[in-house]
Amino acid sequence: MSEHRLSPVPVLTRSHSGLPGGEKAHALDEAIPEESLMKDTTDTPQKPAAGRFAWLQFDMTKTEWDILLASTCLKLLLFPAYRSTDFEVHRNWLAITHTLPISKWYYDTTSEWTLDYPPFFAYFEKLLSIPAYWLDPKIVDLNNLNYGAWSVIAYQRTTVILTELVLGAADRKLASGFLFAVLLNFKHIYLYLAPAYFVYLLRSYCLSPTFALLPGRFLSLANAVILVFLASLGPFLLMGQLPQLLSRLFPFTRGLNHAYWAPNVWALVTALDRILLRVAFQTVYMGKLWTNTSYKSFVTALTLCGFTSYMFGWHVHEKAILLVLVPLSLLATEDNAYFRTFTIASIAGIYSLFPLLFTPAETLIKVIYSTLWALFVLKPIHRQVYQFPRGVLAVIVDVMERLYLAGFPLLHLLVTFFPLVARRRSQALSNPAAGDVEGGASAMEFLPLMMTSVYCAVGLVWAFIRLSVIYIGWKD
Structure with a gap:
């Protein structure tokens, strides 16, 4: 279609x-067009290449390239600056994915910084662990906890800068739905934004202005999203490890309430938080988005x-x-x-x-x-x-x-x-x-x-x- x-x-x-x-x-x-958003004609971007993968081309103006280069130089100057525990977290994840088989990734407790990101991020860490091993084998040593050599710092900061280049890629609606599904399987915090993406793509891409379903578009978007989740979660489904994976991603433990909500003030607070506030607010916003995309x-x-x-x-x-x-x-x-x-x-x-x-x-x-x-x-x-x-x-x-x-x-x-x-x-x-x-x-x-x-x-x-x-x- x-x-x-x-x-x-x-x-x-x-x-x-x-x-x-x-x-x-x-x-x-x-509305967001199917093609890349038009840029200011006074600063014409490079013409993207035609073809099936044209949406992957960078569509940036000269000014945007200048900003990108300037920000990259600033980041390079900050290489020796303070680093948080996240450096050791991600170094340990490099070690986990490099050293252990996939069946043990979400079970390993060698370090307190256990792997608790979705599978795509784990696969990404596995990919990054290969050049890390070539650079310095100690980076991916599972038992080499709190390793803070300059090789770790330079490697991790450099890979962050390089992967940020994806921000220069242009979008279309189908591509944006696919990429957002990929993003969810890299970091599940983006579930916060999922309701808006779901309503927007359903209304503006899968339905006509008269609210008639467009089967071709709906199936294209649904298949793209399903394939992303199958590629991410499929291996863990086959190994029967989905519950363990979800327990790492969503480590809910006892909070303000017991398993049975005792009829006290905290029961009312929890109900207000979960139902009246978050659900009610988002329902209002999504209703507004449904009427105007x-x-x-x-x-x-x-x-x-x-x-x-x-x-x-x-x-x-x-x-x-x-x-x-x-x-x-x-x-x-x-x-x-x-x-x-x-x-x-x-x-x-x-x-x-x-x-x-x-x-x-x-x-x-x-x-x-x-x-x-x-x-x-x-x-x-x-x-x-x-x-x-x-x-x-x-x-x-x-x-x-x-x-x-x-x-x-x-x-x-x-x-x-x-x-x-x-x-x-x-x-x-x-x-x-x-x-x-x-x-x-x-x-x-x-x-x-x-x-x-x-x-x-x-x-x-x-x-x-x-x-x-x-x-x-x-x-x-």
């Missing part, structure tokens, strides 16, 4: 942003899907905020409402990651880099889309948001110097004869982290509410 383009869905417009002030919207493309609607719904899971999920890692900030950045230049939402979410989200880079050597780097990013990214967009708020309520909201953003430098000074002051005060009040030197300081050790988490949470919750109001307030 020929893949002719569906009739475009009318672009979303709205009389107001849903927030006080009624910022004017600039239209994005009405424009590019702008899809990206907003995708962002809100990730945002909802981040807001109400269990065991959420700080880095998961990147699942929100990356798609939200695609909307930042739309209008003032989107830009202000992106500004609040990005500053709060990025600052919430600062405690992960806690060594003195990285302190100056993260502050300078973040400041330069704000100057060269946020400031130009602000000049382009800013509109003075209309109405008293809009002015009040605008002032409160500005005051909140202005508080981050003060917060940083506080969390930087408070531990020093607390330590000196503790030493002055301590009793060396009794061996009490760090008692007072250790009691306040987590106060800076708590202040960072609470202050950033205020901004992220407000950004979530703001984006929800903007999206729900759209009028077709």
